[in-house]
Amino acid sequence: MDNSPYTYPSLAMLVRSALLVGILAPVPAFAAGVTAGTLIENTAVASYDDGAGPRTINSNTVTVRVDELLDVTLTSQDSGPINTRAGDAVLTFELTNQGNGPEAFTLNANPAVAGNDFDVVVRSIAIDSNGNGVYDAGIDAILSAPQTTAILAPDTVLTVFVLVTVPDAASDTQTSAVDLTAEAVTGSGAPGTVFAGAGVDGGDAIVGTTGAQVNARGQLVVGVASVELVKSVTLRDPFGGTSAVPGTIATFTILARVSGSGVVNGLIVTDAIPEGTTYAPGTLALDSAALSDAEDGDAGAASDAAGIAVNLGDVTADAAASVTFDVVIN
Ligand SMILES: [Ca+2]
Ligand SMILES: [Ca+2]
Ligand SMILES: [Ca+2]
Known part of the structure; x- marks a missing residue:
């Protein structure tokens, strides 16, 4: 076999070549990984010497389009129960698009939580338009039904306010909770659920580990x-x-x-x-x-x-x- 015109490349050489992954778009480091719609290309290269001199050959190129993951997190930003009295109060939450594609989220506030001493009236849900972390009446945008955020780029963090009214009947030391839910507009469900063609550039949208629907609880305590x-x-x-x-x-x-x-x-x-x-x-x-x-x-x-x-x-x-x-x- 010494006169073989062909010498097989070493395995190590192939592995090294296969690691040369070509990615077409610049890829920011998102929490959920590579941005949906990104094309990942891979071409393997073999180098060898056939006795007549060094040669290289390329494999065919394999292209993978990254699908869209639907993921969201929601947390209460209040350090504890909001100390309040009868009248208006504000609960503050933080929503993050943990997915790798642009997505809007529908918000729903439920004031009738088991164990409440009283239930507040939810007046509206607002977005922190000026980004100062505080609700500013007349400045921060009130969402109209169905209360849905704008389409948020991956890793976008949004402060959300739930504006409530504490009833006059609420008395000193009584407590109440409000549950806020955020759900991806494209859909939610068990992790791995596929919405065919609903992702970026006609790719699939796939529900991530959060189920694309999350809940956070805000709490109030009456101080009179x-x-x-x-x-x-x-x-x-x-x-x-x-x-x-x-x-x-x-x-x-x-x-x-x-x-x-x-x-x-x-x-x-x-x-x-x-x-x-x-x-x-x-x-x-x-x-x-x-x-x-x-x-x-x-x-x-x-x-x-x-x-x-x-x-x-x-x-x-x-x-x-x-x-x-x-x-x-x-
Ligand atoms: Ca989307
Ligand atoms: Ca504000
Ligand atoms: Ca004096």
């Missing part, structure tokens, strides 16, 4: 804070006793208690100086710390004519504050 004011008075008469006579100093204490859960905003305690008495200048205090009578940088102001006002600001339950001031009986 209530404010209670309790006022008391102690007397010191000019004789060391506690009778109410002209010259007696009356110290008023106003206890403001915020109970329940949640926050009250802009809590201000005011009181008029009673008829027949005069405010004792410099006696206004909050939790035993003196406040100036002037309207200045501190929380309080007091005068005979205007009475006292102490601004406690936003107060998170449970909390209590004590406001004291003196008047003198005329």
Whole structure:
């Protein structure tokens, strides 16, 4: 066989040649792999020496078009249950096209979740049009039924808002959940389900591991804070006793208690100086710390004519504050 005009190429040479895969389009590194519709070409090359010099031959070229995988993920972006009260609330989700082709997704919000203390009303589903992660009324697009995203390129991440109304009947500490579903418009089903010809460039669309339909849950907890004011008075008469006579100093204490859960905003305690008495200048205090009578940088102001006002600001339950001031009986 020494005079054979043909020497078989080594196996290693063939394997090395077969690894020379030619790909026609530039291929970004998508989560789901090569972009749908990409043509993957492969031509094997053999090199050898037939005794008359080195030669190379090519195999035929095999071309494979990459089919479209349908995959989607959806996650709640809220760090925990949204603390809310009766009225409007926003749940935030993140949808990602995990497939390797362009795809739109239909969204569906279900507020009737087993175990809810109350059910919210879903007003709408909105898309974060300006991409700031926060719902902006009048700016972020409200989807109309059937609520469907635009066609999203592979790996596109979209922030989705579910706008809900918490009913008046919801009471402190009650909870509610809303389930949001996203489903590929082309179709969903068991992984491996084929939608023939429904993919990019007439290729097949194939359901990926997510089933092309996913669900995420957003949660709300009601925080209703209530404010209670309790006022008391102690007397010191000019004789060391506690009778109410002209010259007696009356110290008023106003206890403001915020109970329940949640926050009250802009809590201000005011009181008029009673008829027949005069405010004792410099006696206004909050939790035993003196406040100036002037309207200045501190929380309080007091005068005979205007009475006292102490601004406690936003107060998170449970909390209590004590406001004291003196008047003198005329
Ligand atoms: Ca598609
Ligand atoms: Ca926004
Ligand atoms: Ca002051």
